[in-house]
Amino acid sequence: MREDVYKVVRAVFDNKEEMSKLGDEDLRLVTKIEMQYRRNGLALPKEQRGRLGDIKKRLSELGIKFSRNVNEGDGRETFTREELEGLPDDYFEDRATEVVDGETKYVVTTKYPDLFPALRLAKHEETRKRLSVAEGQRCPENIALLQEAVGLRLEAAKMLGYKTHAEYVLEEHMAKTPKEVLDFEQDLRERLTVLGKKEVEEIEELKRAEKKAAGEEYTGLFSWDFRYYTNLVKERKHNISDEEVKQYFPMKEVTRGILDIYQRMLSLKFVKVENPPVWHEDVDMYEVWEATEDKFVGHFYLDLYPREGKYNHAAVWPIRAGYAKPDGSREYPVAAMVANFPKPVGSTPALLKHDDATTLLHELGHVFHGICSITKWARFHGTSTETDFVEAPSQMLENWCWEPSVLGQFAVHYKTGEPIPDELVKRLVAAKNESAGLFNLRQVFFGLYDMAIHNTEDGKVDVKGLYTTLREDIGLFKNGDIDTWGSATFGHMMGGYDSGYYGYLWSEVFSADMFASRFQKEGVANADTGMDYRREILLPGGSRDASVSLEKFLGRKPTNKAFLKSIGLEA
Known part of the structure; x- marks a missing residue:
């Protein structure tokens, strides 16, 4: 917000002769910084700048309040x-x-x-x-906070010359425009609804039979039925039970096995720090070294169990970015993974569901995006890529949790130490795409809700009511007869994903393409492919456009064919 600094930046930016002499990453830095100042309103008259500053301050306050309410409520x-x-x-x-x-x-x-x-x-x-x-009626005070934020975001976007907040945000994303996002979401919605309706018919049959056996009336499928019946279908069709599966996923073995996968794939070595200086006794700290030479790479922390007052999702924080110091040495990166996996109970060790193991693989993907990145400037380090690409590397790595050869390395019975039976792995893999239509429609709902409240030119949106109606229309399950307000705990809308939630599915397209065209074809344990991935996807971070990194790794432009195939649809 410093006008004097912006004048200097603008002078540098306008000096085309000097700009032409800069290297690629330096040129990108100056271009991005100028854009950042402009998007912060520094090119506006002073009075408008003051109002924009007030809006940004208020949005920050709203975000902090919203998040605190979710964590404590x-x-x-x-x-x-x-x-x-x-x-x-x-x-x-x-x-x-x-x-x-x-x-x-x-x-x-x-x-x-x-x-x-x-x-x-x-x-x-x-x-x-x-x-x-109880979940849907949490944090009622957050509705007003989100409603206010939506209005302020639109006011700020219009002040800066954009029609909508979504248009303002997407300028810096791979998608570029709201139309691109809406076309993407609507196309998926149409394809997935056909699949989802078939899945609903199957679930309705189950619920009708259950109600009839209990002598009760069938009144429809509701939001509280979603997890229960999708799980029941999976259990009955594929004889898969989370209770059976988790016997083979003891936390200690899974963590060791997944860290081993990353060490081999990325040619790294992890050393656990004894008696580390950490913020809680449950936290582990690791040093990262190159596997083939005596070269330090960075540190990471694992904070994996729930406790009172702690952030209650799974996420990774890049505590410190890596960058080149003026004397030629490097500042080494530090990252922390936070999760809320089940703790040991009595004499039973912590046991993970297969979903939990997938989450661990996913989030560690973000950790090593930060650890393996080498950029000149901290601004571009690690996951500082376009927001709609940032999930793709981690989403791709989830595939390892479905590979029989990989699961055999760490999935062992917590009592006997016996590896997970091949037959159970086959059932797990067969069940992978069960209810894929409904699960992905849920993601489409979140993405379209985000666009509905942020791609409006008049700001006249009901953040509470829209959530309820869209969830029912898109998700194919009824909301029921009790008023709830799910948007009050939709943390993404106040946590930096406004106009960006579509990015989860958008990046799934790229992740599926990367996995199918390289790792699936060349082998998930292929060290050369792993190093290619480290060099072309992880190392550049955001120092070049994600589309460039993707094309270099794939050897061509990406397509959505692998993604559609991966969820049981043909392109």
Whole structure:
């Protein structure tokens, strides 16, 4: 926001003769910095700049309040053991209880390790409904914060000469325009709805049969049925049970195995630091070295278990970027992965669902994007790529969790040490695309909701009501008869993904192409392919356009054929 600095930047930027002498990364830096100042309003008259500064300050305050409310505003319900029928025994170990009307009941919160197993496994619809409503009615105060933010973002965008906030944001993304995003989302929605409706028919049949057996009336499919019945279909069709699978995914072995995969693939060596200086006793710290030479690369932290007041999703923070110092030496990168995986219970070690292991692989992909990047400027280090590409490298690495040869390296029974049976792996892989239409429609819903509130020219949007109607229309499950406000905990809308949520599916297209055309073809353990990936995708970070990095790795322009095939659709 410093006008005096912008004048200097602008003078440099306008000096075409000197600019032409700069190297590629230096030229990119000056161009990006000038754009950043301009997008911050430094080319505006002073009065408008003052208003824009006020808007940015207020948006920052709103974002902090919103996030704090989500992290601290957990819902809770109490249930009898009977009401929680379907949950495994270890769900009840060390679980808090309280006496309600003279009866001892179990406390279930809306923290993910409590909520998701219950929504997936609890047999009683009323139990799932109560928990779903508790989650959907969290943080009502956040609705006003999001509504205000949407209005302020539009005001700021118009001040800077853009029609909508989405137009302002997408200028710096791979997609470039709202039309590109909407075409992408609508095309996917049409293709996926055909698939999703078939999946709904199958689920309806299941629920009707269950209701008939219980002597109850079938009234439709609701949001609280989504996880339960998609899981039930998977179990029945492929005989897959999360409870069976997680016996083969003890946290310690999975972490060791996945770190080994990254070491081999990227030609690195990890050394665990003993008695590290960390912020909590659960946190582990590692040094990273080149595998083939005595060369230090960086540090990373793993903070993997839930605790009170902690960030309650899974994410990676690039604590320090790497960059070239003036004397020619390097500042080494540091990254931290934060997650909320199940903790050990009594004598049973922490056991992960297959989804959890996939999350671990994914998030560590972000860690090593930061660790393996070598750029001159911190501005371009690691995951500082276009926002709609940043997930692609990590999404690609999720494929390793579906490869039998890979799973055999770390999936072992926590009691016997026996490797996961080939037959169970086959069932897991067969179940991979079960309900793919519905799961991806859910992502389309989030992306189209984001665009609906941010690609408007008049700002007249109802952030609460739109969420509810779009979820029902796109997701194909009813919202039910109780008022909820899911947008109040949709943290992406206040956490930097505004007008960018489409990027998850957008980058899936690139991740599928990278995996299918190189690793699947050349071998997931192919060290040369791994080094190509490190050199062309990870090392440049954001120092060049992501499309350039992609084309260099693929040897051609990317297509969506591999993605559509990966979810059971033909291009």
